[in-house]
Amino acid sequence: MEPLDRDLDHSELELPAEPMMLDMGPAHPCMHGTVRTVVELTGERIVRADVQVGYLHRGFEKMCERGTWTQVFPYVDRANYISPMLNNVGFALACEKMLGIEVPERCQWYRMALGELARISDHLTCDGAMAMELGAFTPFLWMVKAREMVWEVLEEETGARLTHSFGRVGGMAHPPTDGFKETTRATLDQVLKVVEECERLLLGNRIFLDRLEGVGPITAADAISLGWTGPCLRACGVPYDVRKAHPYLRYAEVDFDVPVGVHGDSLDRFLVRLAELRQSARIIRQALDRMADSGPVNVDDPRVVLPPKEEVYSTIEGTIRHFKIVMEGLKIPAGEVYSYTEAGNGELGFYLVSDGSGTPYRVRIRPPCFLITSGLERVITGQMIADVVPCFGSLNMIGGECDR
């Protein structure tokens, strides 16, 4: 006999429902980049989630093994494409570590200033997008306006708004422009003004706070076990920042704080990024103050740095030097290295293997986003379906970094 409806237990408050499978992505307006999240719902509550990142696959670690070391820069640009300068600098530092060279002090300050500008652009994008996805469109436009100001500085310096390919092993593609310091200082003032306005708009908004507060929390222990770094980890109260823990460039010589959160929820992640913006501005101001107005930017090492063009065209030594670096690629001694820096979303590591030739033998990238995205499942399980959007937004997944 088939069971009749009246045999069902009516004591439960909710009507019994079949669990529902729902695909969010890979093409969903709220999925930054192509990522697919399969969620299993009971009512509106997520009981199971499966995050799949394989939809963006360029195989760019493999691509890096084809050209010269210098030709890797455009690829790392496209890992975290919101803050490519940080990737450029990270890769350059990894190569320099293997070569055993250190760029001149002026270049170090320059790299820090440009890198922190990129971090500002990264955080502005993430926080702006979070607000927009919760319906607050105005702050998004304002923050993107501020980001545009940052990008204008970067464009002035590098010639490109987004994918700069500006880093070089042993230095940078060009020295700072004459007006770099002035423009940057002025831009920072404007950017911080916009940030303040947005902050007033959002943090006084009940709806915005309700959607974030206590949503998608994660404990510090969980975050560490997942390999989280960067703002997402710091939002859990863990003050780990590569710039403080293992200072590189001149970070040991500048004053800045590492903002941390308390609850590890979406709001904390939002707030940590806002606070970091201001710290980045602090760092940039100090870097600009201490960067010399003249002096070499590139190391003086014919093995790695291209000669000035006028020498290439007029002397045989310059031609040979140019030729060896361009045609054969600069040679990095055989060996391996792990070098890591604080990128927009956390620890960006490069594990490089060189066989002594002009072509990388292996380029392994440890992108912060790949590990953070792997924690999305834990963050959204148990949340409401509508909370996937702010949770996902607060992790700031960058598709390019999840390319495995």
Added chain:
Amino acid sequence: MPTFKLDDREIPFEPGETIIQAAHRAGIEIPHYCWHPGLSVAANCRMCLVEVLPPPGRPALSLAVMSWDESQGAYVDQKKPKLQPACQQGAADGMEVRAETSPHVLRARSSVQELLLLNHPVDCPICDQAGECRLQDYWLEHQSSSKRMRDEPVHKPKAVSFGPTIVYDAERCIVCTRCVRFSAEVAKDPVLSVRQRGNLNEITVAPGRSLDHPYSLMTEYVCPVGALTAKDFRFKARVWFLRSAKTVCQGCATGCNAFLDHDPRTGAVYRHRPRENAAVNRYWMCDEGMLDYRRIDERRITAAAVSGEASTLGSALDRAAVVLREAPRDRLGVVLSAQHSTEDNFALLGLARDVLGATSFFLGGRPAGQGDDVLRDADKNPNTRGVRELLGATPLGTMPELAAKVAAGAITELLVLGADVGELPDASALSGARVAVAVASAEGPLLSRPYVLLPATGYGEADGTYVNRAGLAQHSEEAVPARGDARPAWKLLAGIAARLGKDLGYRKLTELRGALGGAAAPAGAAE
């Protein structure tokens, strides 16, 4: 064996060897331009200078020099050791030599390099040597600095034609005299010499002569810089795009070891270079051999044909099986080819002797040419000895003998590998017989009207074994993809056998080589 110490490493040497020779054998490369292991010692480039420490208790050979002292702001008298060229200095037991560990040597290398580049033109972008040029390599390794001379460099003749194969650029020349010594010592034709002195000196061809001896391309090969360039290779390719396959030259029975340089992006072949093998060709190759690579794309057969009509490979193989089944076995002549690898001939033998039951075998190949006592052999086929060894006791006739049998009506059908008629002036003497099936890579006299024509891969398109005149079996590697429909001849012949209902027992080269046994094992082929 006596030893000497080079930078704290013990190097064994044979009595009479020089420092550079012993180090070279031990795998240590002391930088050099003029020294070549196959030529006499000139010791004129000074790049291989090393510091030889005096025997215990004896004073060091030293020179009084003046050097600038920054702190005093004046030149001061100083001593520096007299350095010795490692290419000329004989090794002695217990001798202590410093190269990398001596600051004097490092400074000398840098200075020599600076001197050699003083008058060098800015030619890398248009120079064929770029990418394999010693000047480039050594600049980065040993100098890495700009020149201090501010004067206009000395200008000399450029693009001078030295002969039919070689162009000379005096501005790029470092006058190491390798080409001069090679011509005199190896080619035995002292047609080159040096004229003028100091920074005006340059290589010149003897009056009334041109550089036209049979080893002229070798002068380009021994040239460590871009002074001599080969007309054949000039402006054709940039070397860093090329890959090299280890091959065996097909020009004659000497079987010189070669590199076949090809562009993997297009499959085009660009040049032949000698590959060192002390047992065969030492460091050299002849012009004929170095230009022989061009046959890969000359008069190629790239598609099958039946009665002169283009056909697919499959139906041509079917047709071949039919005509061979119908051919009278006692009047079937089989022409093996000294131009083809042992594998190809082995498969032909398997098909003809074991499947078809043929009994008359003849050896085809290119006619004899000029030989000399350096490298070139009069037999212009790479595998004559390989085919003979393959047949063992089975009689192997010559092409004139085949012509006689055809004229007598004893042979009416031919199964042919290759397209050459050996010593016959042309194929007219064979017109009494029908070429039933021909497997060949290039057009030739034998292929005037074959019934079934099957396209075989040529040299450089397939792996193969060739036995040289000394009986050395050597492997030649595949370099480029097969042209058109071409397949290795042994595969085509095995395909015919399969269509006749007999499996020759191999589908892969390794299986074929297993069946061949020792005949295909490379003997003493150096890397």
